Amino acid sequence: MIGILGGAFDPVHNEHIELARAAAKELKLDALLVVPTFFPPHKNVAELEFADRAEILRRVFADFPVAVTVSDEEKIYFEECGGYCYTAEILPRLKKKYGDAVYIIGGDSFAQLESWMRPRDIIECAPVAVAARGGYENPREVKKRLFEGIFKGVPHGRVKLLRFAGTDTSSMVTRARLLANLPADIPEAAARYIAERGLFSRYKPICDKLKTMITAERYKHSLSVAVTAVEINMKCKLKQDFDKTLLAGLLHDCGKNSVNGVNTAIGADGVSGANTAIGADGDWFAGRVPLDAVGTKTEHQFTGAVIAEEIFGVTDKEILNAIRTHTTGAPDMTLLQRLMYTADAVEPLRDLEFADTADLRRSVFADFEGGFRATLKYTLDSLIARGIKIYPLTADAARYYLGAE
Ligand SMILES: [Fe+2]
Ligand SMILES: [Fe+2]
Numbered sequence: 001m002i003g004i005l006g007g008a009f010d011p012v013h014n015e016h017i018e019l020a021r022a023a024a025k026e027l028k029l030d031a032l033l034v035v036p037t038f039f040p041p042h043k044n045v046a047e048l049e050f051a052d053r054a055e056i057l058r059r060v061f062a063d064f065p066v067a068v069t070v071s072d073e074e075k076i077y078f079e080e081c082g083g084y085c086y087t088a089e090i091l092p093r094l095k096k097k098y099g100d101a102v103y104i105i106g107g108d109s110f111a112q113l114e115s116w117m118r119p120r121d122i123i124e125c126a127p128v129a130v131a132a133r134g135g136y137e138n139p140r141e142v143k144k145r146l147f148e149g150i151f152k153g154v155p156h157g158r159v160k161l162l163r164f165a166g167t168d169t170s171s172m173v174t175r176a177r178l179l180a181n182l183p184a185d186i187p188e189a190a191a192r193y194i195a196e197r198g199l200f201s202r203y204k205p206i207c208d209k210l211k212t213m214i215t216a217e218r219y220k221h222s223l224s225v226a227v228t229a230v231e232i233n234m235k236c237k238l239k240q241d242f243d244k245t246l247l248a249g250l251l252h253d254c255g256k257n258s259v260n261g262v263n264t265a266i267g268a269d270g271v272s273g274a275n276t277a278i279g280a281d282g283d284w285f286a287g288r289v290p291l292d293a294v295g296t297k298t299e300h301q302f303t304g305a306v307i308a309e310e311i312f313g314v315t316d317k318e319i320l321n322a323i324r325t326h327t328t329g330a331p332d333m334t335l336l337q338r339l340m341y342t343a344d345a346v347e348p349l350r351d352l353e354f355a356d357t358a359d360l361r362r363s364v365f366a367d368f369e370g371g372f373r374a375t376l377k378y379t380l381d382s383l384i385a386r387g388i389k390i391y392p393l394t395a396d397a398a399r400y401y402l403g404a405e
Helices: 014-026 051-058 071-082 088-098 119-127 139-150 171-179 187-199 203-214 218-235 242-251 298-311 317-324 335-344 348-352 355-366 368-385 392-403
Strands: 002-007 030-037 067-070 100-105 127-134 157-167
Touching: 002 014, 002 088, 014 030, 014 100, 014 127, 014 157, 014 171, 030 051, 030 071, 030 088, 030 298, 051 067, 071 088, 088 100, 088 119, 139 157, 157 348, 157 392, 171 218, 171 242, 171 335, 203 218, 203 242, 218 242, 218 335, 218 348, 218 355, 242 298, 242 335, 298 317, 317 335, 335 355, 355 368, 368 392
Parallel strands: 002 030, 002 100, 030 067, 100 127, 127 157
Antiparallel strands: none
């Protein structure tokens, strides 16, 4: 029996390998067929080209316990049929070429099977083996629901629940980590290939510049906020644009070293001095930073929005607004603004600073809007407890979202 493992693999991460390894052992597979998704070139939604994803898979599966073939069947399908290839269409083609097979999926995909194209055709073509995944619906319950519904009448043995239970590692968070130049949970061979080819380097110029403008600690925090924002966006299904989320997170504190309208950027040597790109007169800030914010902890959100626009060339108003309110919050914020406000407060590196950050983070992942309001309340209470003057925008945000006086 061969196993079929499909997915975008953009990029393949360790969880994919663990799932494949467990399935090969539990199902006593003779061979494994790995089938990366092909996206039409004119609307390639993947970060990596098909050829790179397939080559990375070949390298990481080179020393797998059973023989592995990385299939380009989806690419062939596109060339022949010209359209997106659904699992219900690809499985019969693979079966014809390779013989009887079992289709291996994670609990996240299994929980969504009802929304797939012709799921009954899938299960009638090949038995499905499912592994649970942390953070997703229990496959046992999903199986019960499916067999009472769309799979009614299909023998229950067509779905096998694997003993292996995976973590919630996701390709989207892995992508965000790689783009932010952070260590990611991917196989060694994948990391080597990515480094050799300079893949995932779209944000490198921005990161390199940012690094010269803020402290090393602030830079680490910025990367962490960007990745946390992507993770919240994905897990809470906020449907915010991936790049807007990542970019707003990376740049949210780019004004942190601006004081009184002049950016006192810290150079690589750690010596501070006026940023000549801005000009000592700080003209760009004139009229764009409220006077009552100058010299306060909230100043950097306003200078940050100016720097993001003038130095980093950001023109997207939603991103600039998200930077402009990330510290104080504001009434009637967009979802991206609320996301940035929250991610800034609950990113994991904050745990060292504030004892309650981990609790807040958990509440955000459980229910974003509730978690956002809890974060706002926590921030307000902590400002009051420390005797820090509440900036008017924060008071307005509290009234708007918490009904607080
Ligand atoms: Fe900030
Ligand atoms: Fe921040």
